[in-house]
Amino acid sequence: MSGVALDPKTAPTFPMAAKVLVGDTQMRKNVRHATDIIQAKRARVVGEMPDWQELRETGRRVREHTMKFLDVYLEEFERKCTAAGGVVHWAKDADEARQIVIGLVKASGSHEVIKIKSMTTEEIQLNKALEGAGITPYETDLAELIIQLGGDQPSHIVVPALHKNRQQIREIFKREMNLPNLGDTPQDLADAARLFLRKKFLTVKTGVSGANFLIAETGGVCVVESEGNGRMCLTLPETLITIAGIDKVVPRLADLEVLLQLLPRSATGERMNPYNSIWNGVDPRGVDGPKAFHIVLMDNARTKVLEDSEGRQTLNCIRCGACQNACPVYRQTGGHAYGSVYAGPIGAILTPQLQEMHYAQTLPYASSLCGACYEVCPVKINIPEVLVHLRNRVVEQKGFFDPEAAAMKTVGMIFRSERRFRAAQRFGRMAETPLVDKDGWIGWLPGLLGGWTQVRDLREMPKETFRDWWEKRGGAS
């Protein structure tokens, strides 16, 4: 996957990508190890909250309310942010957002930017666009730095380099930072990154950040992180450009009381993030922080998602990644199989809605509907429900002659009559006869069903159905 942008327009289908990735034993081991650790930590800190379920419910209500009045809160945010000295820009799609950011960076007089981890900038492939415009972006989140230096792509919303282990990271640092004698303790790697980044923090004059929350009431922007590198990007540059999806808004500062309990516990299993930064515009005294602050509010299909009453809850997501850690499918394949920066269960519902469904129509099927994602979601997004809803939309796009649709319609027709159902049972027993071995098992099935017999046998159908037995027995006793 190295070097290839995660773009649903060009990515292989999920089953194709997954087929390759389940063969990568090292990656699977890394993902399992990391998600096991995060899940155990999450379970511990969630377990100490007796009101966790009430908190989830409050979180859901805050998000639902916000989405209902999104226009009101966005306008309030714009007013308050502008009053505090920020400049608000509106971008209808990825291209417009990229152009605005490039224009702002150029106007700041810089050919370099320091960046703090932002999935929104990954969504619009901002780094590639910046490079194309002659601007060098430096990722400063440790995991994103590993991804950038390794020519890789993020595989997790919160822990983007989760698919790499320490030895692999050491190799990347050795090579890219020219440190042939680098040790392999966490301390060695952190020191190397610190030295590499410190130079950037102190020399680069423009910063680009994402946002965890936009606070309508105060016009403030909130970023939470674990390393403090984000805070460097937010405070040291002369110009700070923040880019956020319009779904990031919350009505009041007090709402963070709820969301900043739900987010870190769900995301990394911490009670609180080590660094929680909230800034409002610029310091009027000109002493602290950036001299110029711009925020780009990006739609990029979000209002379209909002129009769909069943899919809308997807926008309630606060990007904690808990669904990814809990998902047995994600844990087997890692994030790259999803062909999008948004991987795992949330990616499987977000990507097809943000993109043309045509490009991501296998993603709603990348789930066994086990419900583990819904169980851990801090704002109670019913991901299985949205998956099934999107599957219905995929089916609606299928042509009349699609073999699966034809088979499903036929089976549906059979189930609508007991007589036809019994005939189909008899036919099934006849049709399977040549495939059954002498012990009564089937080891190979044709066509669409062949996926089953790749690793599983199937018992032959019993000679007598339950209803035959029931009739012979004479019905009720």
Place this chain on the structure above:
Amino acid sequence: MQVALFITCYNDTLFPETGKAVVRVLERLGHTVVFPAGQTCCGQMHYNTGYQAEAMPLLERFVAQFKGSEAVVVPSSSCVAMMRDHYPKMAAHIGNADLTREVEALLPNVYEFSEFLTKRLGLEDVGAFYPHRVTYHASCHGLRNLGLGDGPLKLLKAVRGIDLVELQGLEECCGFGGTFAVKNAEVSSAMLADKTRAVLNTRAEACTACDNSCLMHIQGSLHRQRTGVHTVHLAEILASEAGGAA
């Protein structure tokens, strides 16, 4: 009490022993069992694969067969989850007020088999005898959608002679997921490999669950690997008696 059975399409076709076991247990407990003959399928496969229009007539069919039942017992947690989670929404979608009312009246009386025993009848010991080493897999729909909790385990613990061993990763999906198993065969296989490894680690003779769909999946792999370990629906364990034919 008169109990109506919804045996489900794949139990009827592929696992008739499960249905027979349900009948044996309920009759042993003194209940009258009826089997509405026009029943076919709950519509789960269609609904979950995206063919919601195809599932609608199956909802109507189910309601027509079972309305007015004092209790409906279903030996499949995923089919009950399908009904509870989706039938009300589907009925509303059709816009048929009578149907909506009938669904609302019927659903509180529809039970997954183990749930009927523990929650409706308040039983744990149903007088079973099963002298084997068994491990229990908590099917996702039973665990999360129906909230069966440790109900099935309580029933198993009360079985005489049983050697019940805990399954590691109990709450993890086996990877079946209906059409998921064929649409994403590779990932499904990887999930299944983890599950069967856990089953084999228990050194149990048999793996049980409240849902034959998971068991068909797990059984398929245990047989392919020639492990000699088999699967058995919970109802069949509960139906076994000392000196019985089980």
